[in-house]
Structures are given as C-alpha cells and as structure tokens.
Amino acid sequence: MHTTVTPFTLRPWREGTGYGRRAGWRGTSAEFGEVTVEAPLRQTVPETVVSELRGGLLPEASYETRGVHADLVRLPTLNRATLRLGGALVVMERNRFGVTARQRGLRLRYGGDDYRLWARDRRSWTLVRRADAEDPGVRVTVRGRGRLGGRRLEVAVTGRALATDLSLALVFAGVDRAALTRGGAVRAALSRVTLFWAETRA
Numbered sequence: 001m002h003t004t005v006t007p008f009t010l011r012p013w014r015e016g017t018g019y020g021r022r023a024g025w026r027g028t029s030a031e032f033g034e035v036t037v038e039a040p041l042r043q044t045v046p047e048t049v050v051s052e053l054r055g056g057l058l059p060e061a062s063y064e065t066r067g068v069h070a071d072l073v074r075l076p077t078l079n080r081a082t083l084r085l086g087g088a089l090v091v092m093e094r095n096r097f098g099v100t101a102r103q104r105g106l107r108l109r110y111g112g113d114d115y116r117l118w119a120r121d122r123r124s125w126t127l128v129r130r131a132d133a134e135d136p137g138v139r140v141t142v143r144g145r146g147r148l149g150g151r152r153l154e155v156a157v158t159g160r161a162l163a164t165d166l167s168l169a170l171v172f173a174g175v176d177r178a179a180l181t182r183g184g185a186v187r188a189a190l191s192r193v194t195l196f197w198a199e200t201r202a
C-alpha cells in the first residue's frame with residue numbers, strides 16, 4: 001500500500017560488549033513502526049559480514065558481503081555483495097567509472113520496480129523508485145547529521161512510499177557506501193591499479 005510518510009530520525013544504538021556486542025541504528029516511523037538496522041550482525045561464517053534491517057511493518061532486508069576482504073572491514077561493502085528483501089534477491093548493478101554521483105550510483109531491481117541509489121556524501125544518500133505508467137515513483141532521502149553522541153540519520157520521503165521502498169533505502173545505513181562518493185571512487189580506482197601492478201610484478 002502506498003503511504004505518505006512523516007519525516008523521522010534514526011539514532012545509533014549499542015548493546016553488550018565483546019563478542020556479544022550489537023550495534024546499529026534505530027528509530028520509529030509514525031506509519032511503519034519501529035525500525036532497527038543492526039550493523040553488522042555477529043559473525044558466524046568466516047569471510048562474511050552482514051547487516052540487517054527489521055521491525056515494524058517493513059519487510060526484513062539483509063545486505064551481505066563475502067570474500068577474504070570481509071574479515072578486514074567493519075561493515076559490508078559494495079564489492080561481492082548480495083541484497084535480499086523479504087527473502088527475495090534484489091538485483092544490483094554499479095558503474096564503477098561513473099563521473100557524477102548518479103552515474104556512480106547503484107541500480108536496483110526488485111518486484112518489477114527499478115531503483116537508483118546514490119550518495120550525496122559519506123553520510124547522506126538518496127533512493128529513487130522510478131516512475132512508470134501506473135505510479136509516479138518516490139524519493140527517500142537520508143541525511144546524516146551531528147557528531148559523536150549527537151549523530152542521527154534524518155529520513156524524508158517525497159511521494160507515496162511502499163514499505164519496500166523504506167527497507168531498501170534504510171538497510172544502507174548498515175553498508176559502507178564510501179565507493180559511491182567521488183573521493184571513495186578515486187581511492188577505489190587507485191587501489192585497483194595498485195593491486196593490478198602488484199600482480200603483474202609477482
């Protein structure tokens with residue numbers, strides 16, 4: 001069901017210590033209830049890091065990165081990643097060489113709908129569901145604000161949203177989105193060149 005969404009805020013949360021430590025973002029939408037992003041989940045499989053969104057009326061979403069690099073990062077990355085929504089696979093594509101933020105953004109496809117997600121900066125991002133003949137589409141904007149103990153994510157929606165729209169947008173609170181930014185894309189390109197050079201010298 002398409003719903004007008006009142007702006008709301010996610011704030012950091014943390015529970016436990018050591019191996020039992022859990023952390024992420026949490027807030028409440030007037031229309032969809034409590035939203036929890038756990039980032040990352042406790043690691044149970046080597047070389048795998050997972051973040052998860054759940055709660056309220058939103059379908060569960062999980063974002064998983066696999067590979068040797070997964071043991072070296074705090075959050076799932078855009079490399080070798082799998083996104084699932086309500087147990088179904090979300091198709092993801094990315095243009096690593098895009099010049100603008102939108103060109104570098106992720107293209108997502110789920111349930112016949114096309115989405116584009118791009119980063120405004122390291123703390124803020126936008127998800128758009130494209131309009132079609134039956135629906136004018138929607139835009140979910142997430143802006144990171146504050147520092148240290150005052151950190152928060154302000155969520156605003158333009159248009160009438162589906163629960164799936166919010167799940168897809170907010171699970172990225174638990175993802176390392178740096179490669180979508182200009183600086184992150186440059187660093188990633190330099191890293192690829194360095195790795196290629198090292199392999200050719202081996």
